Amino acid sequence: MQRVFSGAQPTGNLHLGNYLGAIRNWVALQNDFECIYCVVDLHAITVWQEPGELRANIRELAASMIASGIDPEKHILFNQSQVSAHAELAWIFNCVARIGWLNRMTQFKEKAGKHRENASLGLYAYPSLMAADILAYKATHVPVGEDQKQHLELTRDIATKFNNDFSAEDFFPLPEPLILGPATRVMSLRDGSKKMSKSDSSDMARINMTDDADTLAKKIRKAKTDAEPLPSEADGLEGRPEARNLVTIYAALMDKPVADVLAEHGGTQFSGFKQALTDVVVDKLAPITEEMARLKNDPSYIDAVLAKGAERADAIAQPILREVKEVVGFLNR
Structure with missing residues (x-):
């Protein structure tokens, strides 16, 4: 069976965007792939993390994955720092990757911003560690969003150069991106032009995976909308970012096309649609929230x-790492 690898950073405040954009898709992949899912705590410390909070966030993310339906018995769920092959292979890949390749990584520029001279070396070399995460297991497929496509291309470049440099043809596979249909881009409940974010100053702007039913209902009821009723066709959402966002959330949770949602609710005032959306959100998320709370306890x-x-994970990665060391010319124990 083909092997999927994916990971998420334990940065706390998991929200609906994290669930619809990643975790729910990972659950579905379990039916068709051998899946390895990782809490990437080594990636998390590329920016400062308070140690106690980091430990709590690692457990919360793991709890959210299990509560959402990831099966740690049939598949593999672990945190990155417990498997040394990730860090060891990342160093080897640091010596394979070229400075020019890393200079082209847009995510570093975005995260470092004007303070790039004060950014950690780890943040700069983040893509080499991501390549190690994937290739330590010779994963064949990686689910990717828009912000990770460039890093996966770099992973393929590193794999190709390693294979060529050491005359080890096909040693590392070139992992394929797994495009899981149209991306669900969840926006802020207070500003439909901005992505839902854990860093937003207003908690009312996001639906947290830890929100109870009453909090979910309150946030949806107070979500920003406009004065017009819902349109009957998707073209009618143009220029209406808040309306589009609420319809998109409803469609994603119901696994329906936006067009079908509008055909059903077109002409409805937002007061009525918000109640329908509340019912769906509570129905889908409340069981996950309750199970997360139980697991966190x-x-x-x-x-x-x-x-x-x-x-x-170590049982898979260590033999591959041993082979890598042989190819590179290291002495193995």
């Missing part, structure tokens, strides 16, 4: 799941 269980996952 049992950190020893989460730790045991991650430790077992790390053992299984």
